[in-house]
Amino acid sequence: xxxxxxxxxxxxxxxxxxxxxxxxxxxxxxxxxxxxxxxxxxxxxxxxxxxxxxxxxxxxxxxxxxxxxxxxxxxxxxxxxxxxxxxxxxxxxxxxxxxxxxxxxxxxxxxxx
Ligand SMILES: [Zn+2]
Ligand SMILES: [Zn+2]
Ligand SMILES: [Zn+2]
Numbered sequence: 001x002x003x004x005x006x007x008x009x010x011x012x013x014x015x016x017x018x019x020x021x022x023x024x025x026x027x028x029x030x031x032x033x034x035x036x037x038x039x040x041x042x043x044x045x046x047x048x049x050x051x052x053x054x055x056x057x058x059x060x061x062x063x064x065x066x067x068x069x070x071x072x073x074x075x076x077x078x079x080x081x082x083x084x085x086x087x088x089x090x091x092x093x094x095x096x097x098x099x100x101x102x103x104x105x106x107x108x109x110x111x112x113x
Contacts, residue, residue: 009102011111012084015067018045020087037085048081051109066111079108 019037021029023045032039047063049055052073055065067084071077080096082088091098099105 005106008106008111011066012102012105015046015084016086018085020082020085023048023082023085023087046081051081052078066113068110068112070108070110077108079105084109 017038019029019032019035019039021027021035022037022039029035029037029039042062043064045063046067047055047061047065049057050061050063050065051067051069053069055061055063069078076097078096080088080091080094080098083091083094083096083098088094088096088098097108099108
């Protein structure tokens, strides 16, 4: 059965399964075999600029344009993009929000498909 909530959870679980290090062309994940995360092509990764509302590449972007912040990126409620892939290395200095509860998270971000 389709529901918006289960769909959101599915998308978020997929995102969380991806290796955040692979997102950058450099440095790439050095230990793909022991890392435990999925290493997929760029097209499967959401675009951080689109997420923040300003990707200049539009249709030519190598990343997927599906994940959007519901709040302005400058707002106190803006979610840390890399925390969604467990990739935030410094949560204490990172000024963004880190939310692990999916219900809570869906208030701040959404997937457009
Ligand atoms: Zn990895
Ligand atoms: Zn983009
Ligand atoms: Zn962070």
